[in-house]
Amino acid sequence: MQPLFNHYFEPLAAVGAGPDGRNCLAYTAEEDLAHERFCAQLRALGVVPQQDAWGNSYGTWVGTGDEGCGPLIAIGSHLDGVPNGGRYDGVLGVAAALVVLHRLQQQGWPGRLRVIAWRGEESARFRSSCLGSKGASGLLTEPMAAQRLDAQGVSLRQAVQGCRGQAPSPVAAGMALLELHIEQGPLLARLGRQQQRPVVGVVSAIAGSRRQRWQLPNIGVARLAALLLAVHERVATLDSPEQPLRVTFTPVQGAPNVGRDHTLLRCRDPQQAALLAAVGSGTVCGPNVRFQGPHTFHSGGQPMNQREGVDQIIVAARAVVASSLNEGLQWPDFQVQAGFHLQLDLRAGDAARMTEALAQMLPLVQGVGGQVVELGETPADALSSSWAMQMQEVAQRLGIAVLPMVSGAGHDVQVPPLSHKGLLFIASQAQGVSHHHSEAVQMDEVVAGLRLLEAVVVAHAAQGGA
Ligand SMILES: [Zn+2]
Structure with missing residues (x-):
């Protein structure tokens, strides 16, 4: 065949x-x-x-x-x-x-x-x-x-x-x-x-979707990473292979250099969630690894679309996150740019779990002084x-x-x-x-x-x- x-x-x-x-x-x-x-x-x-x-x-x-x-x-x-x-x-x-x-x-x-x-x-x-x-x-x-x-x-x-x-x-x-x-x-x-x-x-x-914009105040990388990790933990309890719940974050403001490669921005994996915080900030220094955020996977103003570069970033970010979590180290508190907006795209096969997931996320956003703006929905x-x-x-x-x-x-x-x-x-x-x-x-x-x-x-x- x-x-x-x-x-x-x-x-x-x-x-x-x-x-x-x-x-x-x-x-x-x-x-x-x-x-x-x-x-x-x-x-x-x-x-x-x-x-x-x-x-x-x-x-x-x-x-x-x-x-x-x-x-x-x-x-x-x-x-x-x-x-x-x-x-x-x-x-x-x-x-x-x-x-x-x-x-x-x-x-x-x-x-x-x-x-x-x-x-x-x-x-x-x-x-x-x-x-x-x-x-x-x-x-x-x-x-x-x-x-x-x-x-x-x-x-x-x-x-x-x-x-x-x-x-x-x-x-x-x-x-x-x-x-x-x-x-x-x-x-x-x-x-x-x-x-x-x-x-x-x-x-x-076919999953329906809900889209929101999270308007976040000027919180540091560590708090942003903590926010996204908390989102991941809450959403993970509602996710299963048969009934997947897909959460995608895209920085829409305040991180203009972040590439459009959604691989980096998906929040299913806590390390990638932390990575999102990292790329949103510019440069992040970990105890063992130092890497550039947006600039490493950008060249000539074009969104990076090279798988090899993306892999390097993921490897570097995992090393940073793993070592800082294992050793209880604090991340250097680089500031996220003021007015950092994340666009959330949440997808699930049924409306009830989608509503539940959003209800779980809302207090986390509000907890850092952020606001949620509804952008629209598509029914399942x-x-x-x-x-x-x-x-x-x-x-x-x-x-x-x-x-x-x-x-x-x-x-x-x-x-x-x-x-x-x-x-x-x-x-x-x-x-x-x-x-x-x-x-x-x-x-x-x-x-x-x-x-x-x-x-x-x-x-x-x-x-x-x-
Ligand atoms: Zn297709």
């Missing part, structure tokens, strides 16, 4: 690829090229490619049965990415759909399969995500697209003109929709290493739980290990208003980093995901789409 996967994956992943990652932003010439290649791949499979009014590309194959006999099943993902992004985010899912189509054709499968490449899933250009799937689902309208501008002042409506097609939306009533995606966290890779076999994620819900979105259960049964029959999961990030599959929506995750071998060119996969894990995806399609059709 690996050569077949590479056959479909490599030409799509190569679009926009460079030494610092893949650059294929929403509604650009690169994304157009990726869609052209996808359409050529469909044609080679004997399927006529179509474009809808939002530039989404798709093709529908009808097997040897009569049209209308089997349920319509679609598999889709996206071909765009973030600046200097990874090769697998989105592209993996589109290539997987083509592999499944290819194999089912060879097997003479009698069902109906639609393969979709969505446009503009990432919010990097228009600061709004899942543009193609929202447009195809009627959740994004022409007037809304006219008002949404990129950094150059180009409207989404203008950007769509170049790739607009005449075909109807790929979202059809009663259609089942599947997506295979790389995990944007570390769980599957960790479990796979422990069990020494591939583990595929079966996602039952359930996928089809009964289908997720069936997928686990299919996996069991195939002998594929699965982990039931909640996704911290949004995906195209959640957008269309359909009753059968399913999402599978493949492990990412990048220590939980997402949207980064260090993204990597192991081929046995990809193959496990492809086998499960194909079997889920066949099982769903065999049950008449129930």
Whole structure:
């Protein structure tokens, strides 16, 4: 299955690829090229490619049965990415759909399969995500697209003109929709290493989010680190592998040099939390190690995007934190810049735990004289739980290990208003980093995901789409 996967994956992943990652932003010439290649791949499979009014590309194959006999099943993902992004985010899912189509054709499968490449899933250009799937689902309208501008002042409506097609939306009533995606966290890779076999994620819900700005007074590094460690301790009691609670902090003011690499800023690990305090302050001296904060991972005013540099910072920070904690040493009380603001992004699969976590954090912020400003919320979105259960049964029959999961990030599959929506995750071998060119996969894990995806399609059709 690996050569077949590479056959479909490599030409799509190569679009926009460079030494610092893949650059294929929403509604650009690169994304157009990726869609052209996808359409050529469909044609080679004997399927006529179509474009809808939002530039989404798709093709529908009808097997040897009569049209209308089997349920319509679609598999889709996206071909765009973030600046200097990874090769697998989105592209993996589109290539997987083509592999499944290819194999089912060879097997003479009698069902109906639609393969979709969505446009503009990432919010990097228009600061709004899942543009193609929202447009195809009627959740994004022409007037809304006219008002949404990129950094150059180009409207989404203008950007769509170049790739607009005449075909109807790929979202059809009663259609089942599947997506295979790389995990944007570390769980599957960790479990796979422990069990020494591939583990595929079966996602039952997509986490909702709450965003807050914490406006902190001029507290020292040590107090900021203590605050974030206390946050970590309280949140950790609400977190579990099955029901992850994801906390991300981004310095939004008062630490202008801090890179945009979220690896550094995640608060799941107390050492990283302390690291956040460190990078927010500039220079931190520990008893054994001295390192520069922002400057080490910044060069030429560009956010540092080199994995090697990030690793160095983490190693250095761990040494500082570990030695100062073990030896009971005080950190030099460097001052955090006045008016230091942190943006909190909290994600969980259910509202109750999110509310509980925020209730636990609030007194900590208030305790250092800080203020919390609410920035907005996105409700959690359930996928089809009964289908997720069936997928686990299919996996069991195939002998594929699965982990039931909640996704911290949004995906195209959640957008269309359909009753059968399913999402599978493949492990990412990048220590939980997402949207980064260090993204990597192991081929046995990809193959496990492809086998499960194909079997889920066949099982769903065999049950008449129930
Ligand atoms: Zn994606």
